[in-house]
Amino acid sequence: MNRLKFVYRMTLSFSKPVWEHYFALRCLPQDTGNQKILTLSSSVTPTDCLDEVRDGFGNKKYVGHCREPHETFGYEVRGTAEVTGMRQMEEPLHPMYRYPSDYTRWGTELEQLSMQLGEREGTNLAEAVRVMGFLYEHFPYAPGVTDIHTTAEEALCIGKGVCQDYAHIMIALLRHRGIPARYVNGMMIGEGATHAWVEIYTGEGWYALDPTNNLHVDDYYIKLAHGRDYKDCVLDKGRFLGDAVQRQEVFVHVERIEKDSDERGNNLL
Secondary structure (H helix, E strand, C coil), rough: CCEEEEEEEEEEEEEEHHHHHHHHEEECCCCCCCCEEEEEEEEEECCCCCCCEECCCEEEEEEEEEEEEEEEEEEEEEEEEEEECCCCCCCCCCCCHHCCCHHHHHHHHHHHHHHHHHCCCCCCHHHHHHHHHHHHHHHHHCCCCCCCCCCCCHHHHHHHHHHHHHHHHHHHHHHHCCCCEEEEEEEEEECCCCEEEEEEEEECCCCEECCCCCCCCCCCCEEEEEEHHHHHCCCCEEEEEEECCCCEEEEEEEEECCCCCCHHHHCCC
């Protein structure tokens, strides 16, 4: 078990003022079977209206809008979490996680990779670990060659990609082999951007695996949201009026702290 300090910051800059800006932000970590949120503070600016709700997948999110013209928009979430990794979360299975979704639809490239893997072996977890290791060995990590719209099939056609692609490919392969799986957005130890991984249904609950790093998700990860694929748990989504080009900057920092450091007032960056 680890106690982690985290900050997630997103800033949008617009080339011209925009207005009637509506947004949905899935940026709020919540208590799960493997993590307990100890402290949490957040800010969203500018905004005229802000509500905290849950989406259809159970994720917490902020929804709101800003009517007045503005050239920047941003939010920040920071706090501390107590995390236990490599442990099954006993939650019920929804049937939707058994079937292909927009980003995980079956195709020729996925079929060829599945044939290379051969027949399914062992339990759901054992097979998922085997698929993860195979994908890690055969799919190179390369930033900048795919984007947020790239499907699992398209990423395999390109032949390389990033964490989102690893997660989509692994989910597609597992569902095709009869193993329910879902996509996870979150943060992991260190500094940079958000990360994506996979949760598989063992038969009794959900267990998390990180195919990008070929790791069982341990107590250095903080979960933000889950869904069938990336589209279900986009962290920042919105629309606005105005003829403007937007530029997004994201900053994520997660570090381990001593269990009494928040009591000494040192829990925030």
